Amino acid sequence: MTLDAYRDASMLELFQMEAQAQTDVLTQGLLALERDPRAANHLEACMRAAHSLKGAARIVNLTPAVPVAHTMEDCLVMAQHGRLVLTPEHIDALLKGTDLLLRIARPPQPDGSHEVDESAITAYVASLQAMLDVAAPLPGGLNERSAATPSHNVSNATTGATATGMCTTPSASSPSHQEASGRERALRVTAKTLDRLLGLASEVTIESRWLSPFVKSLLNNKRQHDRTVSGLESLLASMRESNAGPTWIGQVEELIRQAGHTQQHLAERVNDIDRFDWRIGQLNQRIYDTAISCRMRPLSDGTSGLARMVRDLGRELGKIVRLDIVGDGTRVDRDVLEQLDAPLSHLLRNAVDHGIETPTERRAAGKPEEGVITLAARHSAGRLHIDIADDGKGVNLARLAGQVSARGFAPATTVSGMREEELLAFLFLPGFSTRGEVTDVSGRGVGLDAVQDAMRRLRGDVRMSQVTGVGTCFTLDLPLALSVVRALLVEVDGEPYAFPLGYVDHALTIRRDDIAQLEGHQHFAFEDRQIGLVSARQLLASRGDDAVARERLEVVLVSDEQQTYGVAVDRFLGERTLVLQPLDSRLGKIQDIKCGALMEDGSAVLVLDVGDLLRSIEKLNSAGRLTRIGSVQAEQAGQTKRILVVDDSLTVRELERKLLTKRGFDVSVAVDGMDGWNMVRAERFDLVISDVDMPRMDGIELVSLIKRDTRLGVMPVMIVSYKDRPEDRQRGLEAGADYYLAKSNFHDETLLSVVEDLIGAPSS
Secondary structure (H helix, E strand, O other), X not given: OOHHHHOOHHHHHHHHHHHHHHHHHHHHHHHXXXXXXXXXXXHHHHXXXXXXXXXXXXXXXXXXXXXXXXXXXXXXXXXXXXXXXXXXXXXXXXXXXXXXXXXXXXXXXXXXXXXXXXXXXXXXXXXXXXXXXXXXXXXXXXXXXXXXXXOOOHHHHHHOOOOOOOOOOOOOOOHHHHHHHOOOOOOOOOHHHHHHHHHHHHHHHHHHOOHHHHHHHHHHHHHHHHHHHHHHHHHHHHHHHOOOOHHHHHHHHHXXXXXXXXXXXXXXXXXXXXXXHHHHXXXXXXHHHHHHHHOEEEOHHHHOOHHHHHHHHHHHOOOEEEEEEEOOOOEEEHHHHHHHHHHHHHHHHHHHHHHOOOHHHHHHOOOOOEEEEEEEEEEEOOEEEEEEEEOOOOOOHHHHXXXXXXXXXXXHHHHHOOOHHXXXXXXXXXXXXXXXXXXXXXXXXXXXXXXHHHHHHOOOEEEEEEEOOOEEEEEEEEEOOXXXXXXXXXXXXXXXXXXXXXXXXXXXXXXXXXXXXXXXXXXXXXXXXXXXXXXXXXXXXOOOOOHHHOOEEEEEEEEOOOOEEEEEEOEEEEEEEEEOEOOOHHHOOOOOEEEEEEOOOOOEEEEEOHHHHHHXXXXXXXXXXXXXXXXXXXXXXXXXXXXXXXXXXXXXXXXXXXXXXHHXXXXXXXXXXXXXXXXXXXXXXXXXXXOOOOOOOOHHHHHHHHHHOOOOOOOOEEEEEOOOOHHHHHHHHHHOOOEEEEHHHOOHHHHHHHHHHHHOOOEO
């Protein structure tokens, strides 16, 4: 076969699929044979896989793969016949050959060359053949006849039968394909096509619901018609009682008969449409569920190489380790599965390196020499749960506590009083490692924080538990799918928005009286902690804030495990399951918005990017631009003058606040100049009254900043200070203060008189 023929897309894809399937069979079988070298079923499966690859390679004229597969086949046949006991060294060699076959199966380079050169193939075949040449018979007099050897195809395997009659197509001889052919046929479909199918199924489901209002309308018409018939019957009874003429009575009786026929026909049609509505709804739901299932893949599709990785890493570290996978048929969305590879690999490598002991250490601890890591997957409450547990030594809590205090994360006295879960939480900090030296596996500053970050991107969580000397367990809690999300729908300024439930801690209602002002920001108490409160209208750049008109506020608590905020929304619309649909690429990345979705009535809803939203809150917070809930509408109403009192003395602040509030002004307070500066940039005030001597920023600097600001410079500023020397007064006025009042001359009416001179009466 020519090179051009080999490059034919269909043949290339077929052989690559065959190579992937058969090397998976080889890898799984060889790992099983390492534990039980005489397992006849695994020997048979591996021998057939190697034989099939040899035949398939001949069909596509990929001759470099033939001697590799043939020598591997010879080794496995010798093991079947009892002339060879497979040792870990044999398994190493056979696994190396498996990797070599997979590399050979890759497409050639543009110049026609292959990734693997002939010298590597020749060296591998020679090394494996040398191991076979020194093979000795089994002890105890076992021979070929007494060994459990399948009789079919052995002669062809040992003689290197040609591909003719052995493998007509690459897929025909694959055990995995043979097994699949008995159950179902597989069809390759692009991810883009599946996404489009899912979107169309969602739209069809929504469109089908338009029948419901139509059915209700028909029912209303039927009830109205029933009332008309009843009226005609009453009219007929009255006409008979009044001895009306037979002509009139006959006409009414005819109308009743016609109306009765119409009534019966309408009732039948209503029942037909109602049944059709139910059937089409069920059918559309099945289409939708099937479209969703097309995106789901078994967990085994993403874990096929993990057992090999654990085994090889263990041998590299001088340990005997195996990976047991439970629930590998658990269905997972392909997007989730693709992003699970890195965190699973990281946790397994961590378990082999940190958890599993060496054979000597395990014997001393009374454990089997072979360590076991278990990866168990299951569905629970609509979520995917994965446990990765090892039977190793667990975490040395004393050493961990020493690392925490030595690195300055917490004082030694504090660390000594920490609970186990609090200590284990430090392992998830960036760059934290208990490994003292740098190796190829650990100690490079990439720790469990990488796993935690991956879980956050998947809207999931990771938890750790351990028993010293017994083992460690990591539990991953994930959504089953990223394309379908359960969300809390809210309304903001008349528009619906969706919060993915994975980021929602609570949805609650608070009273306006529960909101407190703390250092220029609004907070409320929840579960013994203070939660920062922000307006969804400000974050989403809406027209205003109507929260001031309501005594109770609907608040969504959102969190990313590092920070928590309460986002005030207009009202809750309930929970929905949404099919996420990407926004048009021409829109680019829209701040705080992740994607879109369609609701049941066909209207669009924007799904919030909560991670982006939290970053936006932090930026507004650090810039001092978070507005107070209800402040915008109060400004627009223009009825109450607002004053900011800035003083580090609680007594003075409260005295001035009560005095001005009693007169009718809306008063806010700040504890120092920095707090006051943040507040005047975030909210609108008609006047600032400031002390001079304050921590962080004094009153003179505050006045200067306000007067230099182009937006704030027109706002009057009044200084009230104990400093009454001429030079002090001069400094304040030169900074830009509009009035300087000494506290020694402070009187209630004096302060109120000056305030009204500067900004007028409380209401306008």
